[in-house]
Amino acid sequence: MTAYDPRITPANGHAAAHELRGLVQATRYVKGTVRTVQQPLVNLSDAPRGERSSQLLFGEAFRVIDERDGFAFGQSLRDGYCGYVISGALTRQEAATHWVAAPATHLYPKGRLKAPPEVAIFFGSQVRVTSDLGDFKKISTGHFIPTGHLQPLRARFSDTVGVADMFLGTPYLWGGSSRWGIDCSGLVQAALVACGLDCPRDSDQQRGVGRELHPEEPLQRGDLIFWSGHVGLMSDANTLLHANAHHMAVAYEPLVQARNRIAANTDGAEAGTGDIVMRRRPELRS
Known part of the structure; x- marks a missing residue:
């Protein structure tokens, strides 16, 4: 078998992505299931309870290849990076409409400036907007985000x-x-x-x-x-x-x-x- 960079190879010995059949050894080959990160941040580690290699942001898509003992092994769809995340950090796949273009933003329980925010998410996080209140946008979790902190999914900076x-x-x-x-x-x-x-x-x-x-x-x-x-x-x-x-x-x-x-x-x-x-x-x- 050819040696592959484990950082970008969706295989862990127990399972491998189906496109790697015949290229890497694994007990089984699977298509995988795409899920969405539901925490503000989750560590992507080189092993279950291992060292942090990277992090995934709220709303990011993660292709799960293998899951056991409370950890999911898979591949980030953002950059192809592979590793383990806590299974509880993932939920069903959801299509995003906007992304956070401010360094961080709060998730407000109501679309009001003085409503006490419950948590923050960070630059690059992806959300699905369900309604527009002008100064705030409501997202699929039921929270509200200041409109100025969001950009449509395809919007990009130039510098x-x-x-x-x-x-x-x-x-x-x-x-x-x-x-x-x-x-x-x-x-x-x-x-x-x-x-x-x-x-x-x-x-x-x-x-x-x-x-x-x-x-x-x-x-x-x-x-x-x-x-x-x-x-x-x-x-x-x-x-x-x-x-x-x-x-x-x-x-x-x-x-x-x-x-x-x-x-x-x-x-x-x-x-x-x-x-x-x-x-x-x-x-x-x-």
Whole structure:
């Protein structure tokens, strides 16, 4: 059998996606069942009760391949990333109509400003709007969301750095994908996806996004800078915007300063080591 990247291969030995029959070994091959995340956030782990690899947001679609002992193994339809989530975080599939385009938003019990909100959901979450009250929209859970925090499902931003800037000050969290906590590749993914670009989850996978810059090409806003284990976006020719363990937050930093610090990182104090290994330019669709 050919070796496949387990991060994007929907197979765990017990079961595999039906399209992998003859390619990977499994006890059974299944079509899988698409379900929707019903929690504000849920960890996507490398094993049941394992380490967090990523997170899924409210309203995201997750293809369940295998389910046992309270955990569902499957694949995120957003980026193809595979792993385990708590089964109780999932519900039946529901088609979304809008997505949250603010860093976070509250779910209000009534469509009134002073109604005490019950919970928050985060940028990129998907919802199904059932009625429009003007300043608020009612969603399928019965909650209300400020209209200004939502965009139609197909709406997109045009500036990846502008999107990433909305996460400024967000705590650094390994595997994080939201305003509650985010890591370097999660920030890049959120920014690119919001601008209509397909983007995988991890920094090594993201080295295939856009085109590689020629050595003599000057950097510009939106370019991606890669180290071994780290990635950030250029806000201009000299300044990096990145989620990093040095600041333990999303922060702006002179590229020269970040480059020197990461090159000196030999004790694993933060993600990223060595010198810059690649510079790439995402190409936004017109």
